[in-house]
Amino acid sequence: MDLIFNQAVTQVELSGIRQFTYMVRDTPGACALTIGEPDLNTPEVIKEAAKAALDANDTHYPPGNGCAYLLEAISQYEARAHGLHYAPGEIIMTVGATEALFASLSTILNPGDEVILPTPAFGLYEALVRLRQGVPVALPTQHSHFQIVPEELAAAITPKTKAIVLTSPNNPTGCMYTKDTLDAIHEILKDRPIFVLCDDVYRALVYTQGYHSFAEYADMRDRIIVIQSFSKPYAMTGWRLGYCMADAPVMDRIQVFHQYAVTSIPSFVQRACVTALQTPTDDVVDIFRKRRDYVYKRLVDMGLKVEKPEGAFYMFIDIQKFGMDSVTFCTRMLKEGLVGVIPGIHFGAEGYMRLSYCYSDADLKEGLDRIEAFIKKLSA
Ligand code: PMP
Numbered sequence: 001m002d003l004i005f006n007q008a009v010t011q012v013e014l015s016g017i018r019q020f021t022y023m024v025r026d027t028p029g030a031c032a033l034t035i036g037e038p039d040l041n042t043p044e045v046i047k048e049a050a051k052a053a054l055d056a057n058d059t060h061y062p063p064g065n066g067c068a069y070l071l072e073a074i075s076q077y078e079a080r081a082h083g084l085h086y087a088p089g090e091i092i093m094t095v096g097a098t099e100a101l102f103a104s105l106s107t108i109l110n111p112g113d114e115v116i117l118p119t120p121a122f123g124l125y126e127a128l129v130r131l132r133q134g135v136p137v138a139l140p141t142q143h144s145h146f147q148i149v150p151e152e153l154a155a156a157i158t159p160k161t162k163a164i165v166l167t168s169p170n171n172p173t174g175c176m177y178t179k180d181t182l183d184a185i186h187e188i189l190k191d192r193p194i195f196v197l198c199d200d201v202y203r204a205l206v207y208t209q210g211y212h213s214f215a216e217y218a219d220m221r222d223r224i225i226v227i228q229s230f231s232k233p234y235a236m237t238g239w240r241l242g243y244c245m246a247d248a249p250v251m252d253r254i255q256v257f258h259q260y261a262v263t264s265i266p267s268f269v270q271r272a273c274v275t276a277l278q279t280p281t282d283d284v285v286d287i288f289r290k291r292r293d294y295v296y297k298r299l300v301d302m303g304l305k306v307e308k309p310e311g312a313f314y315m316f317i318d319i320q321k322f323g324m325d326s327v328t329f330c331t332r333m334l335k336e337g338l339v340g341v342i343p344g345i346h347f348g349a350e351g352y353m354r355l356s357y358c359y360s361d362a363d364l365k366e367g368l369d370r371i372e373a374f375i376k377k378l379s380a
Contacts, residue, residue, distance in 0.1 A: 026358075092258055
């Protein structure tokens with residue numbers, strides 16, 4: 001029988017990152033530098049808080065947007081740590097940042113609406129926009145050290161532009177937008193009816209001074225949606241917990257989508273989220289900073305071109321000089337060099353590969369030795 005599916009769903013492929021990751025996993029003897037999650041475990045105190053909540057039978061339907069004590073804790077944490085002021089009623093706990101992004105885009109997009117995606121970008125955005133029958137508009141930044149060029153942003157805006165997604169620090173580049181870049185973006189957007197989704201899920205993993213989020217431009221508060229996650233700073237990827245924050249009228253609509261999509265996040269994890277917000281991340285930042293310095297030096301010493309990342313845990317490496325597309329390069333490096341990284345095309349940028357340094361020092365050394373040997377062989 002011919003069954004007709006939703007057209008948008010039919011046209012979206014499964015994540016290229018995941019597919020390549022599976023190929024690496026299934027290659028015997030391969031060393032993977034692919035994964036986008038901390039190799040550390042969730043801190044014990046956070047796990048204990050969830051266990052205690054379970055034992056106290058905190059297992060019933062919680063309020064749709066999240067428990068009042070957690071929304072209050074997030075409101076205070078964001079004000080204290082980031083200077084962002086959102087009332088508990090302007091926050092929704094979501095199933096990871098993924099649901100926060102999906103609920104936000106679902107709330108604002110009509111079919112045909114354009115969303116500007118500075119590239120390279122996390123592949124999720126393009127898929128979500130397409131699933132909502134929106135039109136992703138790529139804004140390449142490879143030629144400008146991964147900063148948005150104001151004139152190019154202005155030129156990408158049309159009457160159909162509904163939103164832009166800003167990811168800082170960025171996946172896959174690890175770069176952060178400078179204050180100058182943000183000021184220039186603000187100047188262009190401040191009088192336009194365009195939403196700004198600030199995907200700041202890596203903001204706790206920053207290795208330099210001077211981080212700024214677009215969320216700080218309070219005069220645009222009515223159009224800003226902040227996306228956050230517990231996944232990265234607290235090694236809680238499997239818990240699937242995130243949140244979004246927005247001006248009350250925007251949140252009033254996002255909660256409709258959220259309620260009918262998932263009802264709420266689970267109940268007994270919410271006490272653990274409060275504990276997570278009280279858990280220092282300095283040690284984790286130190287670990288990743290050391291790894292970043294090691295990996296960056298190794299890559300530069302090999303003669304590879306890469307921007308020094310200021311946050312997150314990725315390196316986005318220029319491989320254009322090898323004269324191959326990124327899938328061919330990464331597939332050959334996997335098969336011949338037994339080391340796996342993700343092709344840049346999966347982030348909308350050909351001629352690059354993404355290396356993750358969410359691995360032990362020994363694994364990183366081994367992986368980098370193999371990359372070095374492979375590129376030496378190519379150049380021989
Ligand atoms: N945004 C970015 C930039 C990411 O890299 C990721 C995860 N890789 C997400 C959102 C989704 O995170 P979560 O686990 O909270 O759904």
